[in-house]
Amino acid sequence: MTAGRTCRPERRREPLSRERIVAAAVELLDTVGEGGLTFRALAERLSTGPGAIYWHVTGKAELLAAATDAVVTATLADGTGEGGDGGDPTPQDAIRALALGVFDAIDHHPWVGTQLARAPWQTPMMRVFEHTGRQVQALGVPEAARFTAASVLLNYVLGVAGQNAENARSAPPGTDRTEFVDAAASQWAELDPEEYAFTRSVAGQLRRHDDREEFLAGIDIILAGITAGRERAGS
Amino acid sequence: MTAGRTCRPERRREPLSRERIVAAAVELLDTVGEGGLTFRALAERLSTGPGAIYWHVTGKAELLAAATDAVVTATLADGTGEGGDGGDPTPQDAIRALALGVFDAIDHHPWVGTQLARAPWQTPMMRVFEHTGRQVQALGVPEAARFTAASVLLNYVLGVAGQNAENARSAPPGTDRTEFVDAAASQWAELDPEEYAFTRSVAGQLRRHDDREEFLAGIDIILAGITAGRERAGS
DNA sequence: ACCTGAACACCGTTCAAGT
DNA sequence: ACCTGAACACCGTTCAAGT
Numbered sequence A, B: 001m002t003a004g005r006t007c008r009p010e011r012r013r014e015p016l017s018r019e020r021i022v023a024a025a026v027e028l029l030d031t032v033g034e035g036g037l038t039f040r041a042l043a044e045r046l047s048t049g050p051g052a053i054y055w056h057v058t059g060k061a062e063l064l065a066a067a068t069d070a071v072v073t074a075t076l077a078d079g080t081g082e083g084g085d086g087g088d089p090t091p092q093d094a095i096r097a098l099a100l101g102v103f104d105a106i107d108h109h110p111w112v113g114t115q116l117a118r119a120p121w122q123t124p125m126m127r128v129f130e131h132t133g134r135q136v137q138a139l140g141v142p143e144a145a146r147f148t149a150a151s152v153l154l155n156y157v158l159g160v161a162g163q164n165a166e167n168a169r170s171a172p173p174g175t176d177r178t179e180f181v182d183a184a185a186s187q188w189a190e191l192d193p194e195e196y197a198f199t200r201s202v203a204g205q206l207r208r209h210d211d212r213e214e215f216l217a218g219i220d221i222i223l224a225g226i227t228a229g230r231e232r233a234g235s
Numbered sequence C, D: 001a002c003c004t005g006a007a008c009a010c011c012g013t014t015c016a017a018g019t
Helices: A018-032 A039-045 A060-079 A091-108 A110-118 A123-138 A143-170 A177-189 A197-201 A203-208 A211-233 B009-013 B018-032 B039-045 B060-079 B091-108 B110-118 B123-138 B143-170 B177-189 B197-201 B203-208 B211-233
Strands: none
Touching: A018 A039, A018 A060, A060 A091, A060 A110, A060 A123, A091 A110, A091 A123, A091 A143, A091 A211, A110 A143, A110 B110, A110 B143, A123 A143, A123 B197, A143 A211, A143 B110, A143 B143, A143 B197, A143 B203, A143 B211, A177 A197, A177 A203, A197 A203, A197 B123, A197 B143, A203 B143, A211 B143, A211 B211, B018 B039, B018 B060, B060 B091, B060 B110, B060 B123, B091 B110, B091 B123, B091 B143, B091 B211, B110 B143, B123 B143, B143 B211, B177 B197, B177 B203, B197 B203
16 A cells, blocks of 8 residues: 555456456357457457467367357256246257257357367267257167167257358358348259259248258157157167 | 379379369378368479469368369269169168268268368258258158258268267377277266266267267168158158 | 567468469 | 469467566
8 A cells, every 4th residue: 555546457457367268269259250269369359468378278279169168058057957937848848948059059159060060079068968868868768779869869969050150151240141041042943953853842941941940840850760769679 | 002102203294283183182181181281281292382273273162172072972973873783772771871971981081071061052962962852752751841851861961970070080090999989988987977977877888889880870760750750741 | 377479380372473 | 374482461389588
């Protein structure tokens, strides 16, 4: 307490921390995309030098993993617990909710899709696998078939994840989704009638489809397949 | 197969062409991995400067796409035609063969997995979609459900594609696959018993599983689901 | 302990200049 | 038309030096 003002430069001198870095990385990824996450840009946003970041984080790979982890963990904590409105959800409903949670997370943060698809062995995906597996078990799938059943669900989610992320990236941030789908559908309709007979024939369905519903329809097909197998192999 | 040590002068006189560039890119990707494809490395292999490549190819994105296209086209040309041994294959068999073709292609060229997963709208994946869709149609799926059915199959394949590619990348080229899976299974078995109860319980199945068979089992589950839907919705 | 910022080794891409 | 290779604008990462 020497004489002088006690104005605290807290705002800018808030110390660097892994948490702050990851938060800034998520923000940067959301606003500028995967290509925009740069140690220099990150440092500027945190008003430091690029080197400082390395004190809290080993490198870009870990940073990306931590950012993904942060988003997915928040998703799983939210949506998957009990359902909320009292009634016991069926395992099918729980799986749908789980998958939809991941789907929506990727819808809001496309870069998460890319990251999940290329790092399936890391914590976030492991947790999704665990949650899915429990519901598969609750579904009555015999033990020997559970690993396969959970894997199919997970791989499907991963596939959609990657595709959605790519769509978000290839469509500039300004463009409308409907516009984008319309353009693709029109392209499909003009493909070679012989070489792409089937694709042409479903161009209309591509145009009309809703991403979320389509995703859930896929989940339901897989659930039907798993259940059919359970009846064949079980008891 | 590979040109030996005998230095052939004709090799370097042979003019640069898009075809030669793509072939060299595939070779580089196969031997050194995705990180090894560099315009400088490519130029050296073709004994030119980096700038020369840009005369035949617009940039790295196109080069990657062309390399993927080359591999997938070869795959589809091979395996998917008629079956080979006279008998008419069922649509199920045709879909299995198709999916397995993509699976094997990625097994031999892991970088194809990454590329397919992140560029699903390009020619190679479009062709897979077309071939799959025709078999879905042959399966008797009603028109309104065909787009969804083919999409589920494709997304599943894409998910496995990405995962396999990642596994291949994270395991150094020297290590054995069994060794790698064993290590993962052991890790699973030592997870927190409460938080990862399910994952722990299937660690043994992870260790025992065969990648190709597991992949096909997934395809069969989805086929069962599609067929169940057909019976519900059709006729 | 934590941060700074210049420096290193790379990368994709461009472009005047050559043949 | 096709190729050359230096140069540009970046990038992740390191590290002596500061506090």
